Amino acid sequence: MTTTLQTATYEKAHADNMGSFIGYIADIENATPEQRAQDDSISQLDGLQDELNLPTNHIDNTRYLHDDISMRGGNSKGERLPNTKGRYGLVMVNNKAEPVNIAARTPNNDDKPPIISDTTQAGAYAIGPMSRNSDWWLVTGLKDAVTLYAALAILDSKVTVLACLNQSMFDMTLRHFSEVKTIHIIDTAQHKDALTSRLAGVNAVAHITIDTIISRLHEGDLISNLIADADTIDLSVLAWPTPEPLSSDPSKPTRYPIEAWDGLLQRVIKKIAYYQQVPDAMAGQCILGALAHMGQAHVDAPIGYKHMPASLILITEGESGSGKTQAMDLSHYKIKEYEQKQYEEYITRYDEHKAQLASLKGADLKDYQANEPIPHNPERLFKDATIEPVLDKFVNGEITDASWSTDDAAQFFNGHTMKGDTAGNALAAITDLYSGGEVNRTRSQKNAYANPRTKAYNVRMTLMLMAQRIILEPALTDDMMNQQGFLARALIACPNSLQGYRTWDDIERRQQSPHVDNDLLAYWDRCSDLLDPVDSNAPTDEKGAPKRYKMRWQDKQTEQVFYEHMQAIEDQQAKNMPLEYLKAYASRMAENASRIATLIAFFDKRKTITTDDIKRAFMLVSYSTAERLRYQDATPTGEQSDIEKLSVWLIDKAKGKNPAVLNKSFVTQHAPNALRGKKLNFLLDDLESMGHIRLESEGRRRLVYVNPKLIS
Numbered sequence: 001m002t003t004t005l006q007t008a009t010y011e012k013a014h015a016d017n018m019g020s021f022i023g024y025i026a027d028i029e030n031a032t033p034e035q036r037a038q039d040d041s042i043s044q045l046d047g048l049q050d051e052l053n054l055p056t057n058h059i060d061n062t063r064y065l066h067d068d069i070s071m072r073g074g075n076s077k078g079e080r081l082p083n084t085k086g087r088y089g090l091v092m093v094n095n096k097a098e099p100v101n102i103a104a105r106t107p108n109n110d111d112k113p114p115i116i117s118d119t120t121q122a123g124a125y126a127i128g129p130m131s132r133n134s135d136w137w138l139v140t141g142l143k144d145a146v147t148l149y150a151a152l153a154i155l156d157s158k159v160t161v162l163a164c165l166n167q168s169m170f171d172m173t174l175r176h177f178s179e180v181k182t183i184h185i186i187d188t189a190q191h192k193d194a195l196t197s198r199l200a201g202v203n204a205v206a207h208i209t210i211d212t213i214i215s216r217l218h219e220g221d222l223i224s225n226l227i228a229d230a231d232t233i234d235l236s237v238l239a240w241p242t243p244e245p246l247s248s249d250p251s252k253p254t255r256y257p258i259e260a261w262d263g264l265l266q267r268v269i270k271k272i273a274y275y276q277q278v279p280d281a282m283a284g285q286c287i288l289g290a291l292a293h294m295g296q297a298h299v300d301a302p303i304g305y306k307h308m309p310a311s312l313i314l315i316t317e318g319e320s321g322s323g324k325t326q327a328m329d330l331s332h333y334k335i336k337e338y339e340q341k342q343y344e345e346y347i348t349r350y351d352e353h354k355a356q357l358a359s360l361k362g363a364d365l366k367d368y369q370a371n372e373p374i375p376h377n378p379e380r381l382f383k384d385a386t387i388e389p390v391l392d393k394f395v396n397g398e399i400t401d402a403s404w405s406t407d408d409a410a411q412f413f414n415g416h417t418m419k420g421d422t423a424g425n426a427l428a429a430i431t432d433l434y435s436g437g438e439v440n441r442t443r444s445q446k447n448a449y450a451n452p453r454t455k456a457y458n459v460r461m462t463l464m465l466m467a468q469r470i471i472l473e474p475a476l477t478d479d480m481m482n483q484q485g486f487l488a489r490a491l492i493a494c495p496n497s498l499q500g501y502r503t504w505d506d507i508e509r510r511q512q513s514p515h516v517d518n519d520l521l522a523y524w525d526r527c528s529d530l531l532d533p534v535d536s537n538a539p540t541d542e543k544g545a546p547k548r549y550k551m552r553w554q555d556k557q558t559e560q561v562f563y564e565h566m567q568a569i570e571d572q573q574a575k576n577m578p579l580e581y582l583k584a585y586a587s588r589m590a591e592n593a594s595r596i597a598t599l600i601a602f603f604d605k606r607k608t609i610t611t612d613d614i615k616r617a618f619m620l621v622s623y624s625t626a627e628r629l630r631y632q633d634a635t636p637t638g639e640q641s642d643i644e645k646l647s648v649w650l651i652d653k654a655k656g657k658n659p660a661v662l663n664k665s666f667v668t669q670h671a672p673n674a675l676r677g678k679k680l681n682f683l684l685d686d687l688e689s690m691g692h693i694r695l696e697s698e699g700r701r702r703l704v705y706v707n708p709k710l711i712s
Contacts, residue, residue, distance in 0.1 A: 025063070028069075028089060030064070035064045035088075038108075041110075041142045042062055042088065048149070061093075068084045068085050087104040088104070089102045090102065090103045090105055090163075093125075094121070094176065101116055101118055101121050103116045103166075105165070110142060113167070119166070125142065125163040128161060133158065134158035134159050136160045136161075136181050136182075137160070138173065139161065139164070139185070140164050144214045146161075147214060151222075154223075174202060174204060179203070182203050183203065185206050185207070187212070201235065201238065203235075203659040205235065206233045209230050209231070213226045213230065241707075242691065243690060244691055246692075253495050253630070255623075256279065256281040257619040257622075259616075261284070262612075268519055270283075272331060273327075275330065275517075276330065277498055277502040278323035278324075281316070282466075282493065284620075285493050286328050286330075289464030290332050292310065292311055292403070295598065295602040295603070296401050297460065298530070298602065299549045301597070307550045308594075308595070309435075309437045310551075311460045312491060312592070313462070313465075314493075315472065315476075316465070317494040318495075321499060328407055328466075332381070333520075336381065342379075343379060346375055346376075349375040357369070380403065381403050382402060382404045384406070387412075388426075391439050394439045395453050400459050402460075402462075403461065404465070407466045410471050427480065430486060433461050434489055435489075437457065437458050438459075439456040439459060440455055469494075475487075476492075487585070487628075488584040488585045489592070491620070493623070493624065551598045551609055553609055558608075561615070565615075570586075578629070593621045594609075596620055597616070642675055645674075647687055649675075650667070651711055659705065659708075660706040660711055661705045663703060664695070664701075692707055693706055
């Protein structure tokens, strides 16, 4: 295709000179048979007329120059070209078969380029009829053009060979003729890279051989064999990117952004994935669950003018036997060890308390009961439970933070809590706890076991739920879980299982133990520090729980970067944008990013969130969003989005066109009614950004080129 500048130059020259040039050509006499016989190539063309019963148009395009020719087709202001007298004048035509140039050729001297009357015009010496139904070939030099034509015409008498008579004009000539048809060109394998870099995107097909087709034709090879053996490159397709999918494909998992992590945490995720042979995404979700369990007790995340809990809701798909339990064993190793220690100490205190009660009587017993309450179970990491007892622990002041972390989330999604009339209340309680750290357990006070305590404030809870697809799919498509906002707050990962691709028979691998791995040892040491801080002077509230630190932005620039990401997500929720049908989920993306960035800073024992923390956190949130869209396409089932409708329409209208191009004014006037107006420009811009089309200007025209990779 021509550039805007090339087209404008051609159109101006064409308008100024065409009339005078045609007249000028008519004034020059045709070469006589005797004159043509003096040039081997022209003489060979004459012989082909009788041999193959071919048309004689090439004879009409050959003149004998009795005088020097003029620049610009004999324009009165044109300059005379010296040394053209006595040569052959080869009439060169444009892509409409109109004469635009004349080339003064020295007989039998292909090594010396001919003198061309106007090098601003793209033209070629045409051999054969310029029919749109025939193949058009372009080569440099008359001798090669005649040799190729002689070989091709045996197979197809309608073939057209175009001779570009000046190598320096080849690219311009190719672009000009390719506006009308796909042009076949010949190049060598040695020149392949240079060719594709120069001409990628031009409507041409390059036939590549180790030795050029022309040179082998001179040696007597058959053209049919050479074309069959050639490496063919469609240059029109080459410059086009692979078009991005317009809708999510549930069969293809989103690539997990391992680069969203750095330093020790990235190495630990990779080590968990390696030792337990699980996807990076599963290992990453487990690490997030561990960070949230530890961090929610000590820090809060900034959002707007306030702070919010650093808790997370994590949902991860994993088939039975895919390694969910094993991944959590390493990510939560020190958390479980700490829980076990706390539980053992609790049992000891409970037994001592029970024994003391048994040993006392009367006033001593009453005094002991009044001053020494029964020890509470300090368990904060729950696996098999229902939500009500956990909420009661918050209300009773037994715990201030907890995690429901399980590799079998069937208990959560299919248990009593999420069935029947209690499901709505339970989901509301969880979302309130997640968002504001509050629990409200108001209930009847008429029974004998009524609890006067009904509320808890400033408490935290993380959910890390891993389950098989058969468990998750009904939950992720459940109207109540979506409408109540539970799923809108969740970070979702659905990686493909590695089952069937794991290695078990490698002796060296089996001898490697994660419990002597330096990265995992360093990670576990840090977990121990964060679970049981050495600083005994850390501030606590009236209940003895640690006061949570309000994490800060490192500086104004970091805060601005956060809100720029937040704005980008907001813009994606507009009509016809990717998150239009996922507004509830999208509106929580920035909140989750702040929580993740806070937890990363907490693990590093920092008091501020950096710009790098924010960028990495948004990468993880974007991954989760892509998985959410993939798992359940937010577009109504069976209905194409507007951008899909427009792409299908453009492809249909461009089929059969070569190149596949439409005038934008045609698109504006004839696109489906529902897609016209201001919406159309937005859709076209989106299609261009996704590699489906290319918008270009040629003179006053705006053109829509359709990616040929979309047209079968």
